[in-house]
Amino acid sequence: MSVRERSLRAEAVVLRHSDLGEADRLLSIYTREMGKVRAIAKGARKMRSRKAGHLQPFTRVSLQLARGRDLFIITQAETVQPYLHLRQDLLLVGYAAYVVELLDRFTYENDENRSIYRLLWNTLARLDSEPDPLLAVHYYEVRLLDLLGYRPELFKCVKCESQIKPEDQFFSAARGGVLCSSCGRVANNARRISVTALKYLRHFQRSSYTEASRARLSPAVNQEIDILMQHYLTFILERNLNSPAFIQHLKSE
Numbered sequence: 045m046s047v048r049e050r051s052l053r054a055e056a057v058v059l060r061h062s063d064l065g066e067a068d069r070l071l072s073i074y075t076r077e078m079g080k081v082r083a084i085a086k087g088a089r090k091m092r093s094r095k096a097g098h099l100q101p102f103t104r105v106s107l108q109l110a111r112g113r114d115l116f117i118i119t120q121a122e123t124v125q126p127y128l129h130l131r132q133d134l135l136l137v138g139y140a141a142y143v144v145e146l147l148d149r150f151t152y153e154n155d156e157n158r159s160i161y162r163l164l165w166n167t168l169a170r171l172d173s174e175p176d177p178l179l180a181v182h183y184y185e186v187r188l189l190d191l192l193g194y195r196p197e198l199f200k201c202v203k204c205e206s207q208i209k210p211e212d213q214f215f216s217a218a219r220g221g222v223l224c225s226s227c228g229r230v231a232n233n234a235r236r237i238s239v240t241a242l243k244y245l246r247h248f249q250r251s252s253y254t255e256a257s258r259a260r261l262s263p264a265v266n267q268e269i270d271i272l273m274q275h276y277l278t279f280i281l282e283r284n285l286n287s288p289a290f291i292q293h294l295k296s297e
Contacts, residue, residue, distance in 0.1 A: 051110050054078065055124065057164050058103050059144045063089065071099060071118070073107075074147060074164060079155040083109060083116035095121045102127055102140045104165050125165065127172040135294050139177050142287035143167050143184055149281055150192050160191050166253070174257070178266050183256050185273050186248040194280055197221030198246050203231070212238050215272060217279035235275060241268045 056073040059080070064070040069088040074080050088096045098105050098121035108120035130136045147164055151157075163184065170180035189195055200207050201224040202216060214228025215221070215237045222242065228234045244265065248256050261269070278284055 051108065051119070052077070054107050054109055056105055056107055057144075057161070057168065058099055058101050058105060059148050060101055061085075061099065069096075069099065070115075072148065073105075074151070074161060075107075075156075076158055076161045077156065079157055079160075080148070080151050080153050081116055082153070083107075083118050084112070085118045085121070088118075098123045102130065102137075102144065102168055104168070125169065125172075127168050130168065130172040135291070136171050136177060138287060138291040138294055139171055139181055140168060142181065142285070142291060143171070145285055145287045146185070146188065146277070149283075149285065150188070157191065160188070163187055163191065170253070176257075176261075178270075179257060179259060179261065182244075182261075182266075182269055182273070183248050183253055185277070186245060189276075190249070194220070195249070196245075196276065198242060198249060201227055203227040208242070210239055212236060213242060215276075217276045235272065237272060238265070238268060240265050241272065245269065 054075045054077045056075040059072040059074055061069045061071045064084060067087050067089045069085045071083050071085060072080065073083055085095050085099055087093050088099060095118060099118070103123060104125040104127075106122045106124050107118055109116040110119050127140075130140055143164070147160065151160070167180055167184040171177050174180060197220060198208070202219040202221040203223055204227055206224050208222055208224060211225070213225060213236075214223040214231065214234040216223050216231055216234045218233060222237065223231055223234055244259055244261060247259060274285070274288055
């Protein structure tokens with residue numbers, strides 16, 4: 045795509061929006077063609093706006109964009125996938141918010157990555173249609189880390205490089221992977237990881253989603269993976285995410 049193009053088509057997922065001026069909306073969108081960009085939807089907050097219904101968060105859309113002075117301007121919008129079932133369940137909305145927030149925190153504007161775009165909309169589709177949202181979320185976490193260059197080492201000790209045995213081990217966020225029992229016991233801030241949780245994380249790392257979806261994780265293993273991934277993601281980002289607290293609040297009600 046030439047930087048001189050004044051108008052272009054793009055497919056995107058709406059990440060978030062905020063009010064701008066009296067009637068406009070400022071949107072953050074992740075596009076197939078350009079990665080993450082910001083765009084203005086003029087008049088989107090007016091009652092008769094034809095674009096507003098197509099530009100809700102977590103919607104996959106086809107857009108016509110005009111290049112403005114600083115930001116793109118959305119001149120046309122058409123829904124590709126609305127993910128209607130997802131929107132009817134507040135907990136699923138929480139998971140979708142987490143998926144979007146994670147991508148938003150890790151990515152920069154104008155950095156095209158079609159694999160990340162495909163993973164994003166596929167994950168929203170899985171949340172919308174499949175019975176186990178946590179499996180879709182954990183698979184997304186593992187695959188996103190791969191695509192971003194933060195793939196954790198799960199097969200050999202990140203300190204002594206010995207092969208990991210099929211037993212409970214340790215995980216070090218600082219070193220980016222598992223530690224064998226000997227190294228883990230003397231490492232600072234290493235967390236225990238059960239052999240079952242490690243097995244599933246390995247499975248997600250090297251499998252297609254079709255293969256990974258055959259896994260049946262117990263609530264205890266789901267919780268262990270959730271805590272471990274939040275620890276690792278927070279360490280990489282050097283800040284807490286907002287949506288996990290919202291999800292936990294929903295689960296406790």
